Amino acid sequence: MTKADIVNEIAKNTGVDKASVLATVESFMEVVKDSLANNENVYLRGFGSFIVKKRAEKTARNISKNTTIIIPAHNIPAFKPAKTFVAQVKDNTTK
Known part of the structure; x- marks a missing residue:
């Protein structure tokens, strides 16, 4: 499953538009990367x-x-x- 598949699945299950879901998923991944880079x-x-x-x-x-x-x-x-x-x-x- 790719990131696009995840975005499509979340959009389908929640009714939220794909652009908002993509922004949320991208933001989540950035927060995780930044936290790990800071040893958190x-x-x-x-x-x-x-x-x-x-x-x-x-x-x-x-x-x-x-x-x-x-x-x-x-x-x-x-x-x-x-x-x-x-x-x-x-x-x-x-x-």
């Missing part, structure tokens, strides 16, 4: 959490040049689904 997690009860995970520094190998490189510690975004969300997805796979 986003918690959506019943859906899940957008969290910032810290990756430790590690040593890697460049096979083509046969050299060792250091990958510095960095943050990555992650999504952790809520238990009810996971349960609903699991139930749908058995049907």
Whole structure:
């Protein structure tokens, strides 16, 4: 499902015009991105959490040049689904 599909589905279910729904969805994604960029997690009860995970520094190998490189510690975004969300997805796979 693409962003356009999500906008169409929300517009159909709520009766709100697509332009307003698209602006709302875009705004939501910007808020989540800005929050994660500022090391603030986003918690959506019943859906899940957008969290910032810290990756430790590690040593890697460049096979083509046969050299060792250091990958510095960095943050990555992650999504952790809520238990009810996971349960609903699991139930749908058995049907």
